[in-house]
Amino acid sequence: MINFNQFLAEGKENKNLHLEHIEDQIMNFGIDGGRAAINFLRSLRDMLAGGSRSSVNMTVKWDGAPAIFAGIDPADGKFFVAKKSVFNATPKLYKSNEEIDADLKGQLVEKFKTALAEFSKLGIKGVLQGDLMFTNDLKSETIDGIKYHTFQPNTIVYAVPVNSNLGKQIKNAKIGVVWHTTYTGDQLQDMTAKFGADISKLNKVSSIWMDDATYKDVSGSAAMTQEETKILTSHVSNAGKTFHKIKAPLFRSFLDMQNSFTGNMVGASLKTYNNSKVRAGEPVSNPRLHAQGYLQWVDNAFQKNIDKIKTEKNKQILQNKKEETIRELKKHVVNIQYILEFQNHLIAAKLEILKKLNSIKQLTDTFIKTANGFKVTTPEGYVAIDRISGEAVKLVDRMEFSFNNFTAIKSWDK
Secondary structure, three states, rough: OOOOHEEEHHHOOOOOOOOOEOOOHHHHHHHHHHHHHHHHHHHHHHOOOOOOOOOOOEEEEEOOOEEEEEEEOOOOEEEEEEOHHHHOOOOOOOOOHHHHHHHHHOHHHHHHHHHHHHHHHOOOOOOOEEEEEEEEEEEEEEEEOOOEEEOOHHHHHHHHEEEHHHHHHHOOOOOOEEEEEEEOOOOHHHOOOOOOHHHOOOOOOOEEEEEOOEEEOOOOOOOOOOOHHHHHHHHHHHHHHOOOOOOHHHHHHHHHHHHHHHHHHHOOHHHHHHHHHHHHHHHHHOHHHHHHHHHHHHHHHHHHHHHHHHOOOHHHHHHHHHHHHOOOOOHHHHHHHHHHHHHHHHHHHHHHHHHHHHHHOOOOEEEEOOOOOEEEEOOOOOEEEEOOOEEEEEEEOOOHHHHHHHHHOOOHHO
16 A cells, blocks of 8 residues: 655655656556545545644645755765755765856856855754745835735746835845755765755744745634535545546556656656646546547657658557557556546545635735736645655646746746
């Protein structure tokens, strides 16, 4: 049986380099992943309904950039800042301005030099990971008649009223960061990630604005009403009913086929096909047609590679492989349909949770910048963390965030 500490899809073992969407866990871990996703949603429901049985905490997913690591190198006891290459076999750490100059370019040079100078004052034990929010790129803008301090590290514009206490803190800061993961261990490569960061133990430095990303007030006014809980429970129940229709042996065979799509064929997977629809802003409204469409997607992936082959002999070999794969996939169409229906029920439940979470104002206002000015938006999403294992999945409205990514004016577009 899968447990929550297996929910983290990692680029490197035990490192928080990538979080997965809850609806994708059935494709990542098969039947056990689907079952665990249902259990996770039940815990989220219990949390928002004020139930004490919930084992889940919630943090806000900040749209920061770049990801930054800071702490003490166990090898020499020196303080460093780093990008995600911190966990390479040969770690790339910045312990001096000279090392930053030698490796980075553009705005990253200033950002990492500021991070090195400022974060060294915090007294970090071990290693923290966070999202960098601003350095010298803080702006003052008026939105809907309100004067804000704004920062836009990526897609979302974060805005804090100038005259608020938080606004005054941010104005006086040289750097802003949201810490979300703690690493412990005797060697960088062997460190273990735990979601969450206890910033109460760090030194208070006026030139640093920081937050720990904790979702505020999940047990207060964010609590779901009886009717909201009923709707959410209905979606989770429907997910469970559909889940039982999925034929496990056939699904295992299908996942084996998915895992065989490597190299030039890696784009033939169902997850890639689903993600293409997300990027296009097209929800899977008809699972049966979507499952049929997946056959054409795989056919197209094969054909692209066939067209690149020069010799007729090798073309025919891959052509035969394509026909064999499509014949096999046709046996899975009904099962794929159930998998897609199951994911849709999970997504419906997730959206109910997001709607409730988004109804509670967080630290900052959030906007996206368009050609017509600023448009109110929700946070990027949330991270649900299991209290026992410390691991997590992300809850994101993929359609909205994909649309924002496509339409918003990014900080580097201006």
